[in-house]
Amino acid sequence: MKFLDSSSSEVDLVNALGAHLFKKFPDAVEFERCVGRLDAKKETVTAEMGVIWYDVYKFMQATGTGLIPVGGGCPTVAPPGFMLGGGYSFVSRSYGMSIDNLLSLKIITPDGELRHIGLHSKAKEDIDLFWACRGGGGGNFGIVTEMEMNVRKPFSEKMLVGQIRFPLEKAEEVLDYYNDWVEKIPDTMAVYGFMGNQKDLVDKTTNVKVLGLTPVFNGECAEGIDLLQGQRRQHHEAAIALAHDRDGGGVDAGLRAEPETRPA
Numbered sequence: 001m002k003f004l005d006s007s008s009s010e011v012d013l014v015n016a017l018g019a020h021l022f023k024k025f026p027d028a029v030e031f032e033r034c035v036g037r038l039d040a041k042k043e044t045v046t047a048e049m050g051v052i053w054y055d056v057y058k059f060m061q062a063t064g065t066g067l068i069p070v071g072g073g074c075p076t077v078a079p080p081g082f083m084l085g086g087g088y089s090f091v092s093r094s095y096g097m098s099i100d101n102l103l104s105l106k107i108i109t110p111d112g113e114l115r116h117i118g119l120h121s122k123a124k125e126d127i128d129l130f131w132a133c134r135g136g137g138g139g140n141f142g143i144v145t146e147m148e149m150n151v152r153k154p155f156s157e158k159m160l161v162g163q164i165r166f167p168l169e170k171a172e173e174v175l176d177y178y179n180d181w182v183e184k185i186p187d188t189m190a191v192y193g194f195m196g197n198q199k200d201l202v203d204k205t206t207n208v209k210v211l212g213l214t215p216v217f218n219g220e221c222a223e224g225i226d227l228l229q230g231q232r233r234q235h236h237e238a239a240i241a242l243a244h245d246r247d248g249g250g251v252d253a254g255l256r257a258e259p260e261t262r263p264a
Contacts, residue, residue, distance in 0.1 A: 035059045046148040052078045067151035070101045080144040093190040094218045095152050099134050106146040160217040160224035168209040181230055188218040189227055
């Protein structure tokens with residue numbers, strides 16, 4: 001991009017695509033930005049770009065409203081790439097994809113024009129551009145400088161968030177059960193899976209390969225734990241830590257299922 005400075009000389013600028021790539025530019029200039037502007041009555045927050053989800057989460061936490069964005073699970077990812085690419089959130093089963101919660105954005109189009117487009121747009125070109133930004137892929141139509149999004153009120157004062165770990169050799173058995181179980185749970189329960197390494201529960205000096213499940217229940221903690229009982233009974237080797245409160249205040253209740261017998 002070329003811009004004119006105060007002396008009318010052209011200045012070349014390169015857009016740093018997100019927080020991860022930004023760190024690769026030693027001469028990058030970080031412009032002053034606004035982390036968030038909250039409208040509690042409308043339940044919306046506006047964030048200028050350059051922020052990452054961690055900034056938005058900390059801002060919302062400080063408001064004391066209990067409202068949450070439909071954001072990413074990795075706090076170092078920035079909102080524009082996440083949202084414009086669709087954005088599947090830990091609370092998407094309750095509130096839809098992240099992009100479904102985008103209300104408006106400011107975008108610099110290739111002709112150098114700054115446009116404010118959104119659900120409020122009246123001109124056909126702006127309506128089409130906003131439609132494209134909400135499903136045409138991340139960052140294909142210009143440089144987004146600001147995003148206005150819904151923030152949501154969880155269905156309970158305490159949201160259940162947990163981790164369940166199974167030995168990797170049990171993966172087939174666990175997933176067979178999971179495939180039937182997941183068809184019966186309400187939309188307020190989301191469970192995400194991964195495979196990786198973690199510290200052994202018995203010998204902390206070694207790593208073990210595990211199948212991990214991360215449940216997030218947007219409802220009363222006790223109800224969420226009840227929904228997980230079948231998963232918990234699957235194997236005694238599962239280590240479970242549940243019921244973080246939604247503002248990050250720590251564990252309010254805990255469950256841990258460990259092996260019935262330990263090696264000598």
